Amino acid sequence: MALIPATILTGFLGSGKTTLLKRVLTESHGHKIAVIENEFGEENIDSDILVTESKEQIVQMSNGCVCCTIREDLREALQLLAAKRRKGLLDFDRVIIETTGLADPGPVAQTFFMDDEIAESYLLDSIVTLVDAKHAAQQLNDRQEARRQVGFADQIFLSKTDLVSAEDTDALIHRLKHMNPRAPIEKAHFGEVAIAKVLDLRGFNLNAKLDIDPDFLKADDHDHAHDHHDHDHEHGEHCDHPSHQHDHGHGHHHHVDDDVKSFVYRATRPFDPARLEDFLGAIVNIYGPRMLRYKGVLDMNGTQRKVIFQGVHQLMGSDLGPEWGEGEARESRMVFIGIDLPRDILVQGLDQCLV
Template identity: 40%
Template sequence: MAMNRHTIPVTVLTGFLGSGKTTLINRILKEAHGRRFAVIENEYGEINVDADLLVKDGGETVVQLTNGCVCCTVRGDLANALNDLAKQREAGTIQFDHVLIEPTGLADPGPIVRTFMAETELLTRFHLDGVVTLFDAVNGERNLLDSVEAQAQLGYADRILVTKIDLLRERTAVQAADVEAALLATIAAANSVAAVDSISVPDAPWGEVFDKLLEMRGYQFDRVVFTPQPMFRPLAAAKHTPGVGSISFEAEQPLDGLKLNAALAAINERYGEALWRIKGVLAIAGMRSRIVVQGVQGLIQATPSTIWRMFEPQRSRLVLIGRDLDRDWLLAQLGSCVIADAASVADPRIASLH
C-alpha cells in the first residue's frame, strides 16, 4: 500500500532506560518549537505534565498543552486510541500534524509496528513514518548484552540516534575516533540498514531534532531506500552482540517467485516473532515490476512497485534483522530461489505473504 500524503505521519520513539527518550519527549511537549505533535505514551510512561492540564476522557487522559502539542495516555488498544484522536482532530477539538508514540523503555516496539501493518482501517488516517531508537553511547552495549528488549529496539530502528557521545569521550582514555568507530561497528552489526547519527538530547536545536526525528519514510509499501548515513567512519571490526544480528541477501539474477514464497514461509515458521524486521526490493523472474517487501514479527507484505527499465540491472536485496539468526541457513534458503534462466520459470507470480 502506497503512503497516502493526506494521512498523518506517526513516529515511534524508543530507547532503553537512560537513553534520553523521556527528556526529549518532555522538551517536545513543553518548549516552543512551532510544531503540533500528539504524543502518545502508555500508562507506564515517565512524561511529566502539569496535573491541572489533564482532561479525562473515558479510560484515556488527553492533555492539550500551551505550546500547541497534545499528550495522550493510552491504557487500552493503540489503534482505537489513534482513531479517537483522529476523530477529535477532525471535529476541531484538538489539533496536531504528527504523532509520536513513546513506549516504555522496557518495551519491544514490534507490536506497535505490527499494528500499522495489520490494521487496514488505521492506514486510512495514519501512516508509520518509522522507528527512531535512542542509543546510549555509555551504557548501550551493556544493555544489548543483558536485554532482549534493547536488542529489539535496535533491530526495529529505521534511524538510530546515539546519545551521550560526549560522556563516552570523557570516560575513556582511548582515542575518541577509535571508540566511536567501535561503537558504530557494534550498531551496524545489529542493524545494517538504519541511518545512524548522534544527538545531544538536552540542548540540540529544534531544526536538528526534527531533521533527525522525522521524514524517514521507513514503512512505505511501494519503495525501500537503503540509505544508512553513519556518523563515524567504521575503522574497527564489528563486535558481535549475542542474540541480535542483521543479515543481507543480494542477487544479480532474478528470483523464482514460487520458490521465494516457500523460502519466506520456511523462514517465518522457524523464527516467527524473533524475525523483527525484513525489508527489501526483489526482482522476480517474469515480472516487470520491482517487488517491495516489508515485514515485522512474521507478518510480511510484498507489493509491486515501479517498472524495471529496459537494460537496467535487476538486482535483489533483502535485509533480515532478528534474534539468533542462522546466517548460513537463511542465505541458503534465499539463495535457492535464484535462477540463471528466467524463461524457465512457468509461473513467476508471487502470492500474498502472511
Template identity: 40%
Template structure:
C-alpha cells in the first residue's frame, strides 16, 4: 500500500502576534483531525472551550483534534506520534506545530529533512508567519528572529489589521515584501483565516510553480520586492536570465553559494532552463539542505528562462550577481 506522508504546517510569529487566536479559528473550521504540537514551555494555550480531556501529553479537543505541548526533543515526539498513528492508537490527518514567539523556524523545518524516517513519514506543507500590524515594524527593527520568521515564511499573515490605518499596512506590507518577495500576504481580522489559505500551500514541493502563487488563490497579495531599501539585514535577492544556463557552471555556482553562505541563507529556490536539456530543473534549499528534480519540458510557446530567489541575511548581493553572470551559457 502506498504511504501518503502526513502534511505539516509550521505556524510561527513573534510574541503576541496572534498565533494562538489564528490556530483556534483553524481548529474550529478545519473539518479534519489535526494534531497540534505547541513548542512552548508552559500550559496549553488552545481555547479551553475546545478541550475535553488530557491524557499523557496529548489534549483531545471537542472536534476530534489533538494537542500536545513539547517540553523535550521534537524529533522524538514526531517519531512517537507517527508510530502511534501506524499502530491505530491515534487517528489524525494533519500536523500543526505552533512555535514559541522567540523561535527561529529554520531548525524546526530542518528536522523534517535531516531524518530519513521523518522525511518519509511527514511532508512539510508550508510555513505561516503571523505578523502584528500594530507592533510589527518595531519588532522587525529590534529582533533578528522576527526578521527570520518573515524571511522563512511561505505565507505572511498580518494580524490586528483593524487597529491600524491603511498607510501603516501598506508600509508594513512593502517592508515584508523586501524581506520575502515569495510569500503571499494575507490580512487577518480577529485572527480569522480560511483553512484553504493555511493548508495545501505546497511550499516545499519541487514543481514549476515554486516561484509563483498557485492559480486561483484568493485573498493573497503577492508583491514584487520593494525598490526602496528598508535597511533590514534579511532580504530577497532575485537572479534572472532569459535563456538556458550551462549545468556545470550553475552547479558550481550553487555549490560555492551554499559553501560560503549556508548559514546566511534562510531559503533559496529556483526554476532553471539548462542548455541541451528539454526539461526545467527545479530546486530549493534550507541552509545546507538542498533538493532538486527535473520538471516538465519547455513548450514551443514558452521562452526558457532561469529564476533564482535567495532569502538570506546580509548576503553580498553584488558579488553574487557577478558570479551568476559568469554562469550564462
C-alpha cells in the first residue's frame, strides 16, 4: 500500500491554525484527510465542530475527513488510524497533525523517521508554520519555540497581515527569511489557504531542488569569483531593520539577534566523500540538537551524479540525484538552519573536506 503523506501544522497561539483546520474539516475539497489534534486547553476545534457527547476519539466529518483528538501519544494515534484504515473502517488518504502553539515540531518530525512502524505506513511530507503577523515580533523575541517553528518550516503562512502596516509586514518577512531562507512565505487571510499549498509540498523528499530565497543570496553574489564560502549578510550590530529593533522608551534601539539563524555554504571544488561523511557525522553528533533543518546538493569527487543530503536534528539521509547537466556549473550548495550554530567551525570544516 502506498504510504500516507503526513503534514505537521504548527504555529503561534492565535495564528489561525484552528481556522485553517476547520476549513479542512468542513470544506468540500475532495480530499479525505485525517486531522490529528493535540489536546490543549481552550483552543481546540472540539467545541465548535465536534459537539458530540461520545467518548469516541475519532469522528467522521460530512466531507469525508476524519478528526482524531488525541490525549495520548502521537505514535499511538497514528498507529490506530493506520490500523483502522487497513481494516477498511476508516477511509482517508492523508494526515494533518496539529501541534500545540508551544510545541517544538522536531520530535514530531523525528517520529516519522525513527519509528519503524510509523515509517511503514506514513511519509512525512512537510512542516507548515502559521505566523501571526500582529504579534510575531513579540513572540519571536520572547519564545524560542516560536523561533524553532519558523526554522523547521517548509512553508510559512502569515496571518493577520491586514492588521499591521505594510512596512511592519516587510520587516517581519525580512526577519523570517534570515531565520529560514528555504520556506516560501505567503499571506493567509483567515485560514483561506489553497489546500494545494498545504499538501504535497514534498519538503522532506530527497530531491535536487534546493530553494533558497533569492534575496537572501543576493547579498553575496559579488563574492562569487573565488572558490570559497559565502559571506552572506548576517544580522550583526550594524543591522537597523525595523523588525530587529525595540524601542525601550528611552530613545535607543536595541537590536534583536535571533538565535535561530541560517547560513548558506557554497563551493566550486568537489568534496572528498570520506572526509565529508566523517565531518558531517561529527557535526551532527555534537550539534544535532541545535540543528533544525539542513539540506545540500553536492558535487562529490568520483561521481557524475549530484549527491543530495538533508536532515532534522541528528537524523541525516542522503541519496544520489540526477547527473550534472552538460555545461552545468558543478557547485555544491548547502543551507543550515539552527540555533546558534558555530558558523566558523562549520565553514572551516567543510572547506577542509574539499578536494
